[in-house]
């Protein structure tokens with residue numbers, strides 16, 4: 352099986368000043384993940400590495416650069432899933448950790464559980480020897496400014512939710528195993544303790560070797576109502592292509608609950624799709640040593656050997 356990776360840097364509207372950083376970030380993440388796949392590494396390792404690279408990049412709403420909750424604090428959600436055995440790990444409302452995706456993987460591999468939240472996740476991180484990152488270090492000037500603007504009584508929170516930037520990755524490795532990973536700071540000025548779609552299996556992501564893998568982004572409450580990631584795989588199980596399944600599910604979310612979002616998908620034959628109902632979504636994919644990136648940035652197909 353030829354390996355494939357697809358990554359996204361969030362659905363929404365990408366402001367001009369963020370375009371370049373967002374482009375560089377998704378390309379770097381896709382190449383890092385693909386590098387692992389090319390060396391015979393697993394889809395699971397590839398999606399973790401890709402997401403981790405975007406968590407470390409302040410251009411995205413995940414890890415460093417996460418948006419802030421109503422109190423001006425970072426609270427992050429993340430999920431990872433292995434399509435081989437349907438194992439999954441997630442964390443929600445975690446604060447002082449640089450890479451929530453790593454913690455999610457540890458939940459999957461080192462506990463009998465699938466989701467740890469807030470204080471329990473923090474204690475688990477300590478037990479696993481993950482160093483604490485002061486919350487301040489995860490906050491960028493941009494996320495603080497956005498938080499301040501949203502505090503104004505006559506502000507328009509919807510407007511400020513547009514420039515989202517959750518990150519995610521899906522991959523298939525040379526053995527035909529699929530995996531997904533998603534990580535986010537959630538929605539700006541959310542209530543303390545709000546858990547979004549990203550931490551919820553079937554909503555923020557799903558991976559099953561029998562069909563494929565998907566990672567989602569967009570309005571979390573809408574995504575949870577339609578269980579978007581699982582819905583896409585269901586459509587694929589009924590015979591739809593990744594693109595058709597993604598469009599059908601996004602359309603359903605829009606018409607049924609008025610929610611917008613974006614998804615990346617890979618099926619178990621290596622066919623992939625990156626689709627969205629928002630204005631834009633940054634994404635990149637590498638297949639056959641060729642990288643392709645979202646059209647809002649360039650309409651060119653980039654072809655080069657990344658290794």
Ligand SMILES: NC(=O)C[C@H](N)C(=O)O
Pocket residue numbers: 361362412515516517535536537538547548549567568569570571572574
């Ligand atoms: N930017 C996003 O994708 C937000 C995320 N889905 C959430 O609602 O938490």
